[in-house]
Amino acid sequence: MAKVLRLPDRGRLLVCTDLQGCLRDFERIAELFVQAHDEHKDAHLLFTGDLIHGPHLEEEEWPEFLGEYYRDASGAVITAYEALAAAYPGRVHALVGNHEHGHMGGPHTAKFAADEVVLLERLLGAAESRRMRQILDTFALAAIAPCGAVFTHGAPAARIDSVRDIEQADLSGQSYGSPLEVLDTPVVGKILWARSAAPAEARRFLRALGGTVSIYGHDVIPEGFERIGDEQMVVSTSFGVFDANKVYVQLDLGTRYRTVHDLRVGREILPLYPTHSPLRLGGHG
Numbered sequence: 001m002a003k004v005l006r007l008p009d010r011g012r013l014l015v016c017t018d019l020q021g022c023l024r025d026f027e028r029i030a031e032l033f034v035q036a037h038d039e040h041k042d043a044h045l046l047f048t049g050d051l052i053h054g055p056h057l058e059e060e061e062w063p064e065f066l067g068e069y070y071r072d073a074s075g076a077v078i079t080a081y082e083a084l085a086a087a088y089p090g091r092v093h094a095l096v097g098n099h100e101h102g103h104m105g106g107p108h109t110a111k112f113a114a115d116e117v118v119l120l121e122r123l124l125g126a127a128e129s130r131r132m133r134q135i136l137d138t139f140a141l142a143a144i145a146p147c148g149a150v151f152t153h154g155a156p157a158a159r160i161d162s163v164r165d166i167e168q169a170d171l172s173g174q175s176y177g178s179p180l181e182v183l184d185t186p187v188v189g190k191i192l193w194a195r196s197a198a199p200a201e202a203r204r205f206l207r208a209l210g211g212t213v214s215i216y217g218h219d220v221i222p223e224g225f226e227r228i229g230d231e232q233m234v235v236s237t238s239f240g241v242f243d244a245n246k247v248y249v250q251l252d253l254g255t256r257y258r259t260v261h262d263l264r265v266g267r268e269i270l271p272l273y274p275t276h277s278p279l280r281l282g283g284h285g
């Protein structure tokens with residue numbers, strides 16, 4: 001796996017954050033990507049990690065803070081991702097999230113089960129689990145684009161001096177005494193787990209990668225997105241959010257964004273379900 005995905009300097013890029021096993025939202029962003037690609041032949045789609053591991057709850061057990069009800073379908077999401085990536089070679093991309101990392105040598109997550117890695121691999125069986133891990137091995141740790149956007153799963157808090165610090169990062173867990181030590185590592189631990197970064201940390205991270213704006217998920221923003229300073233934007237496309245507030249990002253890869261304030265509601269920040277959105281942002285898909 002190439003640790004750093006380099007996106008091109010033309011075309012449009014759709015960005016989807018944490019799905020946590022929500023197949024319906026996967027199918028919706030896939031539909032938007034296919035529409036854009038059919039229309040313009042220039043689209044790319046990027047998932048910023050945590051495609052897998054959602055709640056296994058009945059509707060009456062579902063707490064309000066988890067947003068729109070759904071049932072975990074992690075295995076089906078990975079299968080659908082694989083099919084979409086095969087149908088659009090070189091145009092469908094994903095980053096490792098802390099939940100994927102558990103299947104690749106990282107610490108096992110325990111958000112919705114005592115051990116979500118063991119649970120999902122038990123549900124899938126040995127052969128399907130092996131197949132899933134092969135797909136996860138194609139995921140990158142960060143993505144960079146000439147338009148200035150830098151994508152990671154978590155906040156841009158890692159102390160890096162250049163892109164090589166990410167390219168040389170070890171995701172396997174083999175250099176650690178225990179997978180939990182990953183949490184304390186300066187690059188992988190921060191990229192996969194940090195929920196926030198100070199503006200100075202974000203600026204340093206972006207400077208090292210030649211970028212201007214940092215876009216990530218990992219945390220839930222109930223309103224759909226949040227800008228932090230001039231450099232950071234947290235996006236919630238699916239998990240933890242009600243349909244009306246789910247947003248995705250669509251960038252023009254041929255332009256240059258200077259700050260996150262260049263990312264505008266209705267242009268770059270778009271509702272996943274426009275007919276539900278209180279922002280009345282229809283017209284872009």
Ligand SMILES: [Mn+2]
Binds near residue numbers: 050097098153218219
């Ligand atoms: Mn996460």
